[in-house]
Amino acid sequence: MIRLAPVSRRTARALGAVGSLVALGGVVLATALSPTFSWAASALSDLGVRPPTAPVFNGSLAVGGAVAVGYALPLGRQSRLVAACYAVAVASLSLVGVFPAGTALHVPVAVSFFVASTATMTADGVARRDSRSGRLALLLAAGHVVSWGLWLRGVRLGPGLAVPEFAGAVAFAAWVVALSSPAPLRSAFDADASAQV
Numbered sequence: 001m002i003r004l005a006p007v008s009r010r011t012a013r014a015l016g017a018v019g020s021l022v023a024l025g026g027v028v029l030a031t032a033l034s035p036t037f038s039w040a041a042s043a044l045s046d047l048g049v050r051p052p053t054a055p056v057f058n059g060s061l062a063v064g065g066a067v068a069v070g071y072a073l074p075l076g077r078q079s080r081l082v083a084a085c086y087a088v089a090v091a092s093l094s095l096v097g098v099f100p101a102g103t104a105l106h107v108p109v110a111v112s113f114f115v116a117s118t119a120t121m122t123a124d125g126v127a128r129r130d131s132r133s134g135r136l137a138l139l140l141a142a143g144h145v146v147s148w149g150l151w152l153r154g155v156r157l158g159p160g161l162a163v164p165e166f167a168g169a170v171a172f173a174a175w176v177v178a179l180s181s182p183a184p185l186r187s188a189f190d191a192d193a194s195a196q197v
Contacts, residue, residue, distance in 0.1 A: 011070070012070050012071060013074050014184065015067055015068055015069075015070035016068050016071030016176040016177070016183075017183075018067055018068070019064045019066075019067035019068025019069075019071065020064065020068060020172075020177060021064075022067060023060050023061050023063075023064030023065060023173075024064075024169060024170070025060065026060020026061065026064065027044060027057060027060065027166070027169065029056055029060075030047040030048075030053040030057040030060075033053050033056060034047055034052075034053045037162075038158070038162075039160065039166075040156075040157035040159075040160055040163075041159060041160040042160045042161075043161040043165065044161070044162050045096070045101035045106065045110060045161075045165075048061075048097065048101055049101050049102060054100065057100075058100055059097065062094050062095075062097030063097075064093065065093035065095070065097065066090075066094045069087060069090050069091060071176065071182075072084075072086050075182060079124065079181075081123050081127075082124045085120040085123055086120045089116035092112035092113035092116055093113045096113060114148075114168050117144075117168060118145060118168070120172070120175070121138070121171070121172065121179075122137075122141040124175070124180055125137035125138030126138070131190050132190055133178075133179040133181075133189040134179075136189060137175055137179045140174060140179070143167070144172075147163070147164040147167045147168065148168075151164045
């Protein structure tokens with residue numbers, strides 16, 4: 001049996017940010033490379049169907065989500081519920097890259113990512129609602145829900161899903177990097193952050 005070396009606390013805290021940057025960076029790069037992508041008419045998952053964007057889009061989600069799973073360790077020191085929701089979210093993100101649009105499991109794993117990421121921010125925000133970063137986490141979760149609500153009501157650029165999908169992904173990445181309890185940039189929002197991590 002292979003035994004993995006334990007991940008240092010500092011490394012685990014960096015994994016969420018690194019995974020988020022890999023995933024979002026790949027999405028942005030894929031949109032730039034695509035000759036057909038439209039923010040108004042496309043879904044982000046359209047980027048994962050054919051070259052030249054499929055390897056970039058699918059690979060960045062698969063790798064970014066896999067790397068980001070390690071961030072569940074420091075999250076778990078604060079809240080097991082938040083860590084569990086987060087782990088489901090980033091595992092689902094990784095699986096979106098493994099099961100691209102058109103495959104049987106694509107829609108379930110994509111929906112799982114958006115629901116679990118919103119649940120993560122909500123659970124964290126409720127648990128830390130006395131802090132500025134906790135309240136901002138709740139605002140991000142609410143903003144994500146509102147963006148989908150507006151899309152469903154027809155307040156949108158066009159029929160594509162890309163805008164609410166990207167808004168949700170950016171909100172989740174912002175929570176990971178700046179608002180969650182072990183976030184590398186949380187001290188910018190909470191004066192007592194360094195004492196709590």
